[in-house]
Amino acid sequence: MTLLEFIEYAGTFVFAVSGALTARSKGLDVFGVLVIAFVTAIGGGTIRDILLGYTPVGWMHEINFIYIILLGVISAYVFKHLFSHLRHTFFLFDTLGIGVFTILGLQKTLALELSPLIAVMMGTVSAVFGGVLRDILCNEVPLIFRKEIYATACITGALAYILLMYLNSFTMEVNFIIAALLIIGLRISAIVFNWSLPRWD
Amino acid sequence: MTLLEFIEYAGTFVFAVSGALTARSKGLDVFGVLVIAFVTAIGGGTIRDILLGYTPVGWMHEINFIYIILLGVISAYVFKHLFSHLRHTFFLFDTLGIGVFTILGLQKTLALELSPLIAVMMGTVSAVFGGVLRDILCNEVPLIFRKEIYATACITGALAYILLMYLNSFTMEVNFIIAALLIIGLRISAIVFNWSLPRWD
Amino acid sequence: MTLLEFIEYAGTFVFAVSGALTARSKGLDVFGVLVIAFVTAIGGGTIRDILLGYTPVGWMHEINFIYIILLGVISAYVFKHLFSHLRHTFFLFDTLGIGVFTILGLQKTLALELSPLIAVMMGTVSAVFGGVLRDILCNEVPLIFRKEIYATACITGALAYILLMYLNSFTMEVNFIIAALLIIGLRISAIVFNWSLPRWD
Numbered sequence: 115m116t117l118l119e120f121i122e123y124a125g126t127f128v129f130a131v132s133g134a135l136t137a138r139s140k141g142l143d144v145f146g147v148l149v150i151a152f153v154t155a156i157g158g159g160t161i162r163d164i165l166l167g168y169t170p171v172g173w174m175h176e177i178n179f180i181y182i183i184l185l186g187v188i189s190a191y192v193f194k195h196l197f198s199h200l201r202h203t204f205f206l207f208d209t210l211g212i213g214v215f216t217i218l219g220l221q222k223t224l225a226l227e228l229s230p231l232i233a234v235m236m237g238t239v240s241a242v243f244g245g246v247l248r249d250i251l252c253n254e255v256p257l258i259f260r261k262e263i264y265a266t267a268c269i270t271g272a273l274a275y276i277l278l279m280y281l282n283s284f285t286m287e288v289n290f291i292i293a294a295l296l297i298i299g300l301r302i303s304a305i306v307f308n309w310s311l312p313r314w315d
Numbered sequence: 316m317t318l319l320e321f322i323e324y325a326g327t328f329v330f331a332v333s334g335a336l337t338a339r340s341k342g343l344d345v346f347g348v349l350v351i352a353f354v355t356a357i358g359g360g361t362i363r364d365i366l367l368g369y370t371p372v373g374w375m376h377e378i379n380f381i382y383i384i385l386l387g388v389i390s391a392y393v394f395k396h397l398f399s400h401l402r403h404t405f406f407l408f409d410t411l412g413i414g415v416f417t418i419l420g421l422q423k424t425l426a427l428e429l430s431p432l433i434a435v436m437m438g439t440v441s442a443v444f445g446g447v448l449r450d451i452l453c454n455e456v457p458l459i460f461r462k463e464i465y466a467t468a469c470i471t472g473a474l475a476y477i478l479l480m481y482l483n484s485f486t487m488e489v490n491f492i493i494a495a496l497l498i499i500g501l502r503i504s505a506i507v508f509n510w511s512l513p514r515w516d
Numbered sequence: 517m518t519l520l521e522f523i524e525y526a527g528t529f530v531f532a533v534s535g536a537l538t539a540r541s542k543g544l545d546v547f548g549v550l551v552i553a554f555v556t557a558i559g560g561g562t563i564r565d566i567l568l569g570y571t572p573v574g575w576m577h578e579i580n581f582i583y584i585i586l587l588g589v590i591s592a593y594v595f596k597h598l599f600s601h602l603r604h605t606f607f608l609f610d611t612l613g614i615g616v617f618t619i620l621g622l623q624k625t626l627a628l629e630l631s632p633l634i635a636v637m638m639g640t641v642s643a644v645f646g647g648v649l650r651d652i653l654c655n656e657v658p659l660i661f662r663k664e665i666y667a668t669a670c671i672t673g674a675l676a677y678i679l680l681m682y683l684n685s686f687t688m689e690v691n692f693i694i695a696a697l698l699i700i701g702l703r704i705s706a707i708v709f710n711w712s713l714p715r716w717d
Binding site for chain 1 (some may be wrong): 330366367368370410427429430432433436447451454455456457458460466467470507511512513
Binding site for chain 1 (some may be wrong): 541542543544545546547548551552562566571572573576577579582652653654655
């Protein structure tokens with residue numbers, strides 16, 4: 115397993131746990147919890163793949179993702195008290211996830227020779243639209259449209275990656291790490307310092 | 316017309332009637348009723364086809380499905396009192412529909428040489444995501460996430476089909492019938508004996 | 517720039533402004549406003565492209581659409597008081613948009629040699645499903661399912677285009693203009709004379 119694969123698996127696991135816990139708080143049954151966990155974990159990448167024309171979508175060829183998500187749902191069930199007491203740890207995992215998925219989605223788009231601007235959009239979609247689909251299925255206005263710096267951190271990190279790519283000073287791996295850390299840092303700062311985007315009045 | 320085509324048409328008709336009656340109960344206008352009927356009838360298969368990369372999606376090449384759905388909407392209008400008095404009959408048609416669509420979706424996925432686990436997922440998506448889309452469009456938490464054995468019957472029947480396929484004891488047609496009957500039997504039993512999946516507390 | 521391109525850009529701009537103003541009225545933050553503006557502007561065409569199998573979807577290859585939408589969001593912000601005082605002007609732009617997008621979507625579908633009935637559906641989807649996605653993201657039953665002649669005007673204009681195409685009396689450009697004007701005229705008449713589709717009781 116490469117480091118990149120490990121990070122993808124870890125991010126998928128964290129998203130699945132997040133989805134399962136959200137669905138649980140909505141009083142859904144076991145099937146509902148499974149669907150919400152799947153959609154949260156792979157929804158963003160699925161929308162990206164469909165828009166880009168990568169079909170069958172990525173996770174269909176990599177059955178490991180399915181097992182990771184099932185493991186995430188079982189973990190969320192077994193360790194539910196643990197997770198609810200470890201909100202800070204949980205937040206950190208979610209943040210790690212969006213950092214990694216943004217840059218992975220961006221790279222996949224650039225590989226199709228599409229515009230960097232489109233790549234920034236697709237990177238952000240990969241990271242945050244799983245959560246958007248989760249909220250739509252749970253019949254809520256998507257959380258990320260309403261408060262906190264979340265998608266904005268992804269957009270900023272994605273733009274930084276594009277900039278680093280043009281500067282051409284480091285290897286792709288280093289660019290990846292810098293951009294992902296920027297997203298993670300921005301997201302943590304937003305929570306610590308209580309930043310949010312302005313509403314529009 | 317083959318038997319398989321007949322079953323597909325009948326299932327599509329039943330789903331369209333179901334969608335039209337739901338939309339009616341929401342006070343939607345004629346266009347809204349049409350859209351909800353379409354989405355309920357072909358939404359699951361459409362999501363499956365998009366995820367698998369079968370585009371243009373199936374019903375675009377088989378214009379008969381469009382006529383079947385229009386017929387379903389007109390029938391729902393003309394026989395509305397009949398349908399509301401025949402809840403048991405209506406339930407039976409819906410159950411027949413999910414049994415058949417699950418296995419059809421599963422077979423379509425296996426034909427792409429994807430994993431049996433993915434095929435089980437895609438079969439279930441084919442059968443139940445039309446209803447999920449219908450509920451999202453009507454601004455409700457999808458019914459199947461909240462109560463009753465519905466998707467679970469599809470998953471069980473799909474797994475049975477995979478098992479029968481590996482056992483290789485019967486023809487594909489026999490496997491199809493056994494698996495579909497299992498779904499139908501489970502769904503009916505769930506209603507008769509008031510089974511439901513546990514909520515997760 | 518051809519006339520057709522100009523009309524597409526203008527329509528996209530108007531839809532983006534419409535989406536941004538709707539999102540503003542929901543109290544969303546800047547990111548939410550951006551997403552809703554994008555989804556309203558390109559959501560219908562995106563669904564059409566995905567269903568037809570045109571991927572990467574259209575706007576990914578025409579980066580100008582992204583700039584037009586950003587311009588629309590900024591305009592909606594800068595001229596917000598102007599737009600709210602100019603409801604009639606705004607309505608006119610929206611109406612122009614659906615007229616043009618319906619026929620463009622229809623033509624794109626016919627180019628794949630799909631059935632005229634499918635083309636009428638896809639034309640209508642192009643024009644109105646951006647608004648449907650906007651309403652779903654804002655957690656509302658889509659407006660067009662509930663009142664006013666809106667999609668019905670698109671369907672009527674699309675059918676008129678098909679009829680004109682078979683009559684073969686005029687050039688494609690003339691057919692386009694007649695059909696788009698029919699949609700625009702029907703939509704304006706519906707508002708002026710307070711037409712609506714019947715609810716189904």
